[in-house]
Structures are given as C-alpha cells and as structure tokens.
Amino acid sequence: MKRTLLGAVAALALSSSLAVADYPEREVLGVVMWGAGGATDTVARAVNPAAEEALGKPIVVLNKSGGAGAISTAFVNAAPADGYTFLYGAENPQLHPVMGVSSLDYSSFYPVNILGRGVAVIAVPSDSKYKTMADLLADIKANPGAVKMGSTGPGGLPSTISALIANAADFEVTAIPFGGEGPGLTAMLGGEVDFMPSGISAAAEQIKAGKMRALAVVNPSSVDTLPNVPPITDAIPGMDKFLPWGPFYGVFVRKDAPDDVKAVLESAFKKAAESEQFTTLMANRGNVMMNISGSEAEAFLKKWQQVTVWALQDTGAAKVDPASLGIKRP
Structure with a gap:
C-alpha cells in the first residue's frame, strides 16, 4: 500500500515535470495592442525572433488594435490561462479604468518582462x-x-x-x-x-x-x-x-497562468531582451532598457499608474476618480 502510494506520488511528480518541460508544445500567439508600424509593434517584432529562439517554438504576432489597447487586452484576458496567448503591450491599460475605457489594467496580468521605456x-x-x-x-x-x-x-x-x-x-x-x-x-x-x-x-x-x-x-x-x-x-x-515620464513596452500573460509556464516565458524574454539585435534597436530608437519582471516590474507598474492617473485627475481629464478605484495619490 505504501509502495503504491509512493509510486503514485512519483508518477504525478514525473508527469508534472514532463508537462512543464513540454511547454511550449506548439506555436505561441503574441498579441500586439497597436497597429503595424507603431512603437509597440516595432519593439515587439524586434524582440520576437530572439524570444522564438529561446522558447524553441514560433511566436505568431497578431496586431489587434482598437479601444486604446482595450480590445487586445480583453482578448488576451479571455484566452485560456495556459501561456499560449500573451500580450505585447504598452502603458495604456494602466489608464483604462480612470479613463472609463475598461476595468482591466495590468493588475489582472503577470508582467513577464517590462522590456524598456521610451521617450x-x-x-x-x-x-x-x-x-x-x-x-x-x-x-x-x-x-x-x-x-x-x-x-x-x-x-x-x-x-x-x-x-x-x-x-x-x-x-x-x-x-x-x-x-x-x-x-x-x-x-x-x-x-x-x-x-x-x-x-x-x-x-x-x-x-x-x-x-x-x-x-x-x-x-x-x-x-x-x-x-x-x-x-x-x-x-x-x-x-x-x-518627468521623467514615457511609454513603456512589455510582455504580459494572464495572472492565473501556471507558475512554471510564467518561469519559462520569463527566462525566454530575459534572454531575448539581452540580445544584441534588440538592445541595439532600443538604443537607436531612444528607448531606455529595463528588462525587469515579477515583483520589480509590478512595483514599476504601480508607481507609473499612480503618477499618471493623478495627473489626469488634476487636469480634469480622468473620467473616474482614481481614489474610488483604490489608487493612492503618489
């Protein structure tokens, strides 16, 4: 009985390990929240080849603009939380709640990598x-x-x-x-x-x-x-x-994606962001490299949101009071 139980536990651990090792088993979809030719699209397509190489599978890039990024954000949020659909996003969702565009912001996502910020x-x-x-x-x-x-x-x-x-x-x-x-x-x-x-x-x-x-x-x-x-x-x-203030560019996956899948994506994009081709493009475009993830990225996102939404509130541009959303003045 004991041997049977231990065997079952070992088999479960092995199957879990294999499942992680198999990710990704097929191509992955990277959804760009803006149209072709824009800043977010340029950054996404620059980092994509090195990320594909690190993942070992193709990353299909899909431009899905509209609603100041709200359409693509909702699309990725509605996809299965399996890591096969992620967002190549910019700063816009951090403003959507106060602008009355959408209730979704990056608190609903996991920041795989904040690649850099622009001027x-x-x-x-x-x-x-x-x-x-x-x-x-x-x-x-x-x-x-x-x-x-x-x-x-x-x-x-x-x-x-x-x-x-x-x-x-x-x-x-x-x-x-x-x-x-x-x-x-x-x-x-x-x-x-x-x-x-x-x-x-x-x-x-x-x-x-x-x-x-x-x-x-x-x-x-x-x-x-x-x-x-x-x-x-x-x-x-x-x-x-x-100031300083500016747009930022990152990779986001649903927050409830498996931790091991997040780790695979994190590792792939950290390596991709260090590639010579990508760092050269970012420098040539005047962007500041960041290459941060996890809790460090979450802290950055929170501070950026606080500064920006309260500036919008103070000018009368905000549609919803940030305080009512629990966003504290910085």
Whole structure:
C-alpha cells in the first residue's frame, strides 16, 4: 500500500515535470495592442525572433488594435490561462479604468518582462509653420480648439501627454483619434492633423529622413537619439514635476497562468531582451532598457499608474476618480 502510494506520488511528480518541460508544445500567439508600424509593434517584432529562439517554438504576432489597447487586452484576458496567448503591450491599460475605457489594467496580468521605456516627442511635418514648441503653444493659446492633434484615443500616449501639458500650460486642442501611432503619424504627414505627441521609436526614422521635425522631447533633458531637440521643460518649465515620464513596452500573460509556464516565458524574454539585435534597436530608437519582471516590474507598474492617473485627475481629464478605484495619490 505504501509502495503504491509512493509510486503514485512519483508518477504525478514525473508527469508534472514532463508537462512543464513540454511547454511550449506548439506555436505561441503574441498579441500586439497597436497597429503595424507603431512603437509597440516595432519593439515587439524586434524582440520576437530572439524570444522564438529561446522558447524553441514560433511566436505568431497578431496586431489587434482598437479601444486604446482595450480590445487586445480583453482578448488576451479571455484566452485560456495556459501561456499560449500573451500580450505585447504598452502603458495604456494602466489608464483604462480612470479613463472609463475598461476595468482591466495590468493588475489582472503577470508582467513577464517590462522590456524598456521610451521617450516621447512632439512631432510636426517638416514643412509645418511651427518651428519651435513655443510657436505651437502660442498658436494653441491664441486659437483654443483650432489646432488639431493626432491621438490614439482616451488613455493613449498622445492624450496622456496632452493632459500633462495642460496641467502646466494653456493647451486646448482638438484631438483626432487614429488606430495607433503609426497611422496617426502617417495622417499627420498627409495634413489631417497639425502635430502629434509620439514615442521616439515610432517617429525617429521619419525625423531622421527629414519628413518630420521634433519640436521637443518630453524629458527633462535632451536625449542621445535626437541631441539637437530641446527638452519640453525649456518651453514649459512646469512640466518638470511630471518627468521623467514615457511609454513603456512589455510582455504580459494572464495572472492565473501556471507558475512554471510564467518561469519559462520569463527566462525566454530575459534572454531575448539581452540580445544584441534588440538592445541595439532600443538604443537607436531612444528607448531606455529595463528588462525587469515579477515583483520589480509590478512595483514599476504601480508607481507609473499612480503618477499618471493623478495627473489626469488634476487636469480634469480622468473620467473616474482614481481614489474610488483604490489608487493612492503618489
């Protein structure tokens, strides 16, 4: 009887070990929350090859934009918690509850890896009449609501930066939403909007090619990627209290996925984030490498959310009081 029980326990342990060793048994789906060509898509597709190699199975990349990232977040949350569907996400879900977009934020997910954070720019077409950030601000102040800003919807990077600026300067603009930074910047070049806040990673190539001009970097100092572009604090000193701030990019899986599956994904993406191809791309795009996971990543997510949602609340941009959601003022 005792030998039988011990044998059963050993068999169970062996089968559990084999199940973990077998993950992933097939291809994995990586869902990008924004459209092709945007900053999140660029980061996802850059890290994907090294992650595939580390996992030993293909990772199929699916762009699923809409709702400022809410559609893709809900899609991954509704998928089985088996690790075969994960999210290539940006910062947007951390704002969804206060923007009334969705009740889902990253507290419902496990941060496999926060790959890095970006620095944003205020971009205009190269032939724009705005030569400096001061020019843009002066026109906005003189013509409230007349200047058109490219956006990605409530809670997206442009709308958040707009709220931060509005907390420190006159900034009444008309936001025109698009399905991601890539489509928005393309529309800006076509004359549909006058300017657009964007991550450097989405705009850098167009800026270097001379098709766009960056009026300012949303940072307390200039950055190596665009050394001649002044920090936004030169034109808006009051922005200093919000900085450094910027978008971030990460890999998220359902929180209730098996711990061993999370560990496999963590290991794969940690290795992928250290690959030369990925680190070079991140540096060239002006992004700051992070490569953190677990409790360290959760602490980062919590602090980022606190700072940002209360900035939105203070400018009147939040639809739901952060305090009612249990988010404490930082």
